[in-house]
Amino acid sequence: MKPLLLVAAVALIDDDKRVLIAQRPARKSMAGLWEFPGGKVEAGETPEDALCREIKEELDIELCRTCLAPFNFASHAYENFHLLMPLYLCRTWEGDITPREGQTVKWVRALDLNRYPMPPADEPLIPWLRDLLSGASAHL
Ligand SMILES: Nc1nc2c([nH]c(=O)n2[C@H]2C[C@H](O)[C@@H](COP(=O)(O)OP(=O)(O)OP(=O)(O)O)O2)c(=O)[nH]1
Numbered sequence: 300m301k302p303l304l305l306v307a308a309v310a311l312i313d314d315d316k317r318v319l320i321a322q323r324p325a326r327k328s329m330a331g332l333w334e335f336p337g338g339k340v341e342a343g344e345t346p347e348d349a350l351c352r353e354i355k356e357e358l359d360i361e362l363c364r365t366c367l368a369p370f371n372f373a374s375h376a377y378e379n380f381h382l383l384m385p386l387y388l389c390r391t392w393e394g395d396i397t398p399r400e401g402q403t404v405k406w407v408r409a410l411d412l413n414r415y416p417m418p419p420a421d422e423p424l425i426p427w428l429r430d431l432l433s434g435a436s437a438h439l
């Protein structure tokens with residue numbers, strides 16, 4: 300049986316309803332694909348703890364836990380593991396976004412997300428984000 304890998308990720312959203320995506324650097328698996336910032340949940344961490352830690356490491360900003368809204372999740376069978384990835388939404392943070400791991404980041408409109416190749420696990424999440432951000436959503 301494949302191990303279950305728990306990864307926490309966030310869709311950061313700016314005042315123009317754009318989403319931040321990051322391009323995975325060359326040294327990582329799935330290099331070149333665009334992803335939601337985040338990373339693996341380590342032993343003893345909650346998904347929210349892991350996300351705040353990863354986002355500080357990757358983007359040098361502080362997320363406040365109460366600003367993390369659970370949005371959706373990805374569940375995808377990769378060859379060597381099964382990915383379970385809660386995706387949170389966050390519209391406020393402290394600090395200026397500064398990529399710290401050599402990754403390129405981009406603010407993208409929901410309708411344009413399909414121009415950026417993402418890992419297969421992420422594909423089912425895109426229409427949900429498009430619905431949330433391109434319509435007159437009561438949630439934002
Ligand atoms: N962060 C993130 N990971 C994703 C997404 N989609 C997706 O399939 N993944 C996969 C890629 C990796 O196999 C795994 C997360 O790995 P990661 O490389 O971000 O983990 P990490 O930040 O803890 O990095 P590392 O130090 O362990 O290399 O989840 C996504 O949208 N965001």
Ligand SMILES: [Mg+2]
Pocket residue numbers: 336337338339353357
């Ligand atoms: Mg990561």
